[in-house]
Every structure is written in C-alpha cells, then in structure tokens.
Amino acid sequence: MPTAEEVRAEVKAWLEDNWDPDLTVAQWWDVLARSGYAAPTFPTECWGKGWTRDLAMAVNETIAQCGAVGPPAGLGYLLAAPTIVAHGNERQHRNDLLRILNGQDAWCQLFSEPGAGSDLASLGTKAVKDGDEWIITGQKVWTSTAQLSNKGMLLARTDPDLPKHTGITYFEFDMRQPGVEIRPLREMTGRALFNEVFIDGARVHDDDIIGRVNNGWAAANTTLMAERAGLGTGGSGGAGNAFPGPLARQLDDRVGDHVGQVRTGGTGGGGVAAAQRLVKLAQELGRNADPNVRQKLAKLYTLQQLGRFSTLRAKSPSQRTGGEPNIAKLMMSDLLRLQRELGNEIIGAHGMIVGSDTPGGGFVQEVTLFSPGPSIYGGTDQVQRNILGERVLGLPKEPGPDKNTPFRELLVNR
C-alpha cells in the first residue's frame, strides 16, 4: 500500500497529464472512472484501487487542490455504488458501477413509503414474479432527485409469508418506463427536492436484482450505512461538481465550466467553512465583540472539527470503535441546529426576511429552513440513538412482535 504522500504525488502527476477543462463532463468523468481515482476504496475489479479511506481522502484533496472536477454528485455515487460493490454480480460490477462512476446514470433511493419510514422493513410495495420479470406495484415517498434520475434503488416485498426483514428484494429499477409516475413535493425551502413516486405495473428483470431474492435487507443495510457515513460532517473531492445522468443535461457541458460549483444535495453539516462564514458575518455586523456570540462561534468551530475527526475515524477501519456513522450523523444534525441558532442571533430581525439582499446573502435563512431535514433523512435522530443503544451499547431491544412473524400477519397502520 502506498503512503499518502506517494498517492498525492501520483495523482498530481496523473492530473497534469489528464485533466483538461475543455473536455465534456462525460469525457472527463469517464477518464476519471477508468483511472481508479473516482472511487479509490473500491476493489480493482470494481473500478477502484483497493485503497484505504485515508488514501482516498488524499486523492480527493489532490483533485480539489489541482482545480479539477471530482466524481459525479448524487445518490448513485454515494449509495448505489457501495451497495453494488458489496452485493452486485460481475455484470453489475463491470457495467452498472462504471455507469455510476462515469456519470452516465443518475440514481434515486426508492426506500421510504407512507407507512414505512423509521420502520423501513414494514414496506408494502409488491414485486410479483412473472416469468423472468417482476411486476411492481406500490408507492414511495420523499424520493430525493427522482425527477432527475433514470435509475432507482428499489426495495420491494417479494414474499409476504416470510418475516418482514426476510421477504424483501433489492432491485435496480428503470425510472423511465410505463407505470411510473413522479410527483414533486414542495418543501418550506421553496424547492421541490423530493417527490412521491407511484408505481403501477412497472417491470424489473431478474438480472436487475442486487444481491439475492428475499435477501434485500442485507443490501439495504449497506446503503443505509453508506448514507449515514456519507452524510456526517466533513467533505470530499473536487474543486467543482456536476449532476450525473441524461436528465440533468450536464454531460455535454465543458467540464471547466463546472469548476467552482458546489456539490448538490442539501446544506449538510456545513463543514468548517460555515463557521468561518458566521465569523465574517459577526464581524460585518459588529456582533463579534458580544461574549455570547464569541462563545458560540468557538463552540461551533470546535464541534465542527470534532465532527470532521469522527467522520475521518468512521472512514478508517483500523480506528473504529463502533457506531461512528450514527454518531457522525447525529453530530451533523446538532451542528446544523447550532448554526441556525447562532446565525439568527447574529443577524437578528433580518432572519425573518428571505432574500439575497439581507446580511449574509440569505445563507442563515437557507440554513434555518433546511435545518429540520438532516435530523430526519438517512434515519431520524431517535433511530440513530436506538441503534447506538441496541447495537453498540448492548441495551435491550425495543418491545415488538416476534421477529419470526410472517409479514402478512403483522398489524399495519395504513
């Protein structure tokens, strides 16, 4: 295994030979994906380098320092790719993974349903066998970026006579087919990030099962752990970004025009940059002499650094003690709330006005309106604490029906 310094030198030399801002986004992502630097932690047979998280961080930092665009944004890269690495077959490794890493496909996550969120294993969307295909019927909700995705990570119930965790299958689902209707849901931010997805008689082929029939829960857990680890504080890769897939219509853009564009997908934990932004705002408004504001700014900065270290530990197998992705995600929710409180304390009554001509250019209002989201998606704060209690601290499980009860016999709240 090379050292981090060797990796930095290797990537820098590679970028000098290969980074060309005049390529299209699609061309650049293809070069990056085939080099192994788009996902260095993946095994070599999965378009990676088989490197540790620490070395992957060195790759990401070097790409950013050299002013090049990083791998595709979105849930394909963050969630579907690690799931396919862990549970996919050879064809999925060879073709489908490459199409995520080179941005040809954009994915959304078809997990939550009106009656299945925290208790995801209660999902009721049905998949019924028909020859070598499955017919899918059901409803998904809160599906982020469904309107921009051509592929979905679909969890569906394939055997209601099995206990709820064991009768689920994980499908690679074609979003653009008859029987799929996507309806946007407007959020209080004013945007429509997520959607309802109605599925009525859509089809999936046997070849598009990820993992095995009725074993989708194992693959779903890989997705959820990737989501928690990826959503924690700290950041990654590239001096710019673009959205993948044919529907976002960015693949034919000049890649150099995407340098300097921030990653899509929410406000996140904000990273150290958010604390610095609030320091600047406090200075501009003369609030930096207020001892309360100063103390909270120092607290925010300290917690952000601790959050970053926790995320680094979560990404480094030798340093793990257990529960790091859950802790990192809880910290992100806390940090965003602190940013919201502090930001509003600094800007005062301006916080009631939405618009870019207020102090901070609308940054505090944006954080305020988005701040409830991270404590819900990827598993709520309460669910993270339950997981830590039960799986890390060994506390008794929550009372509930016998885990061997067939799904069909469970009481459901619909």
Ligand SMILES: Cc1cc2nc3c(=O)[nH]c(=O)nc-3n(C[C@H](O)[C@H](O)[C@H](O)COP(=O)(O)OP(=O)(O)OC[C@H]3O[C@@H](n4cnc5c(N)ncnc54)[C@H](O)[C@@H]3O)c2cc1C
């Ligand atoms: C911005 C955003 C984006 C999202 N994107 C996606 C997406 O792309 N794909 C997708 O599939 N889903 C997505 N979701 C949905 C998200 O995963 C669910 O909202 C989440 O899992 C919670 O489920 P629920 O909304 O049904 O709430 P419920 O599960 O009904 O929970 C309601 C409340 O009860 C609490 N609660 C529930 N069970 C317990 C328990 N056992 N112990 C203690 N408290 C409990 C919860 O913490 C919560 O406060 C997104 C959500 C948001 C906010």
